[in-house]
Amino acid sequence: MATVIEKQDLTEITKLFVVDAPRVTHNARPGQFVVLRVSETGERVPISITNFDAAAGTITLVVQEVGRTSGLICALEVGDEILDFAGPLGKPVALPESGHAVLVGGGFGAGAVFPLARELRARGVTVSSIVGARTAELVILRELLEPVSDHYHVCTDDGSLGYHGFVSGRLEELIESGAGFTSCFAVGPMPMMRAVAEVTRPYGLPTMVSLDPIMVDGTGMCGGCRVTIDGHTKFACVDGPFFDAHKVDYDEAVARSKMYVDEERLACGLAGVGS
């Protein structure tokens, strides 16, 4: 059992939770996730870890309300118990020991790149962060990410803050201007990660993306999260979630993520959330 000890509204639909879960923090490493379930009738869903603090025994999560289960999670308040909170799951992401890493966080992904940035800085790697959102007030977690970045770049789709355009555009601009990146890590919506992969591919810049397919157990038991990497089937829960961005079959991943859209619509209709 884990208890919510802090909650912040990052945007209208994006919430940050600090959860007291000492056991889960003990072995946590950058790039991992937790699986949680908030009611006896609830789904098991994976959520990237935004921060872990072994000394305090806390895990920080950022959740965007997009459907039935994320809506139930976002409705949790300080003091609430999370019925099931299991992790850390997935392989820690392999991080370089030197060079210049660029971290790209789209939307809620700005949280998930934070543990990578902190660890890279601690190793002496130069860190550039690129964070994007639709508009200025949707830019999240600047106060968390900026202090662990040597260079911090904001992009907005409407140009209300920072670079006018997508994170992938800003990334290309920085590469062209000779930023000298030696590695790239991107977390965010699938179209954004795919765009990042297409930007870095011609430059041969090693790029990792964090895939977020539908999961049930999160421990390698069901295979529902399978993705095709370089022509081979992998399980995102135990082989990932980070994979070589240039080898992911994005079309298949996008199709599989839409397996239950009809059911989701039904569930949201019943709960009075979403469309």
Add this chain to the structure above:
Amino acid sequence: MPIVYPHKTEMPALEPDVRRHNWEEVATGYTEARAVAEAQRCLQCQDPRCEIGCPVNVPIREFIRCVALRDFDGAARAIRRRNLLPAICGRVCPVEHQCELHCVILGKQEPVSIGRLERFVADWQRAHPSNGAVEAVARRPGKIAIVGSGPSGLTAASDLAQLGYSVTVFEALHAIGGVLRYGIPEYRLPKSIVDEDVEHLEQMGVEFQTDVIIGKTITIDQLLDEEGYSAVFIGTGAGCPVFMEIPGENLKGVYSANEFLTRVNLMHAFAFPAFDTPVLRPKKAAVIGAGDTAMDGVRAAIRLGAEEAHIVYRRSEQEKGARDEDYRRAAEEGAIFDWLTLPTRYLGDEDGWVRGLECIRTELGEPDESGRRRPVPVPGSEFTMEADLVVIALGTNPNPLVPQATENLDTDPHGCIVADTATGATSREGVYAGGDIVTGAATVILAMGAGRKAAAAIHEYLTEKEKAR
């Protein structure tokens, strides 16, 4: 027409047309009169060979004699001496390959229905709980960690708790039971039975911790070095689904049997949207494989409303792995069996949904390494089968999480933990293993037998260690 079994006393069951539409337990069990009648078929052999066929050596002759004499309490006590989960075993043991295979009347008649009698006795005891409280046992020093709450873990936990050790069972999922919970459907093993057995263990002092993934949340080394456990039993099972790696396997609508059954059993997806986890509801389902899990899959597909549900198997009926009873039940419920049929690819539409299978007919050639005749594709016999749901039930591999996270724990090339067959001892001192994580996918009762042997070995190990202090 149901298949007729003239010699065994029939066990009452729900009619196929009724049970196709619900998830209730199909076989309703013997009445007292039927149980006594069946028990009277037992010859009470001087040398009961059936007991040799039982991996946990249940005193079969004795318990059947008690049933014949209507001493059901005595029968229950006899079984419990060797098997703490008889209500489960009486339902899921492949008896025709174990105890009943050795019954002396087999050949001349149907064997005595040992499985149904075991189930009857276990259910009788559940309905008539004994007045005697659980006997308090003297506590012993020593904390033991059990990794995984499936059949081997529950058995090891029970034996060690009875010896007076402090036992903690760690389960990765949110509910206890392992394959008994996520794999075997309600209509074959009601979950209330698993709940009762778990409650019984809790009353004996066993502690259960769910949502703890050993190898991730905490490692075996941390259990031993930081959390003060003096021995560990690993019973993490064969949880990783096998795929054929043929084209189209990742289309929407193609499930592993593990995922399909976990959604239905553990997550109650059959009750969506009252439960939040969905499962696709098929019109035409194809289940690949012919073992117990395949029968579970095809019968679940029928209950989810499939108009047609096929078993597609590359060998013949004779080589199928499923228990006779479940095969017969699936046939009664309308499953269609495509023997000697090998899928070669899955066909999808432009949105990535599965729409069918391309198959080729096979014929049986020489025996292969499994001892069964090898299926050989027949050239020119290709054909297409429609399906909007495919369930792949071709077996499972050992779960790699614990071996990956544990140094110096030897595994074989298949990823199974190497353990002594008599004791479950691994390459690490104080670390024991048993069940499917050692043998590869096998049966509930074999896993229970392994859990029992390991518990005895752990007791011996800790006793020696205590003496040496």
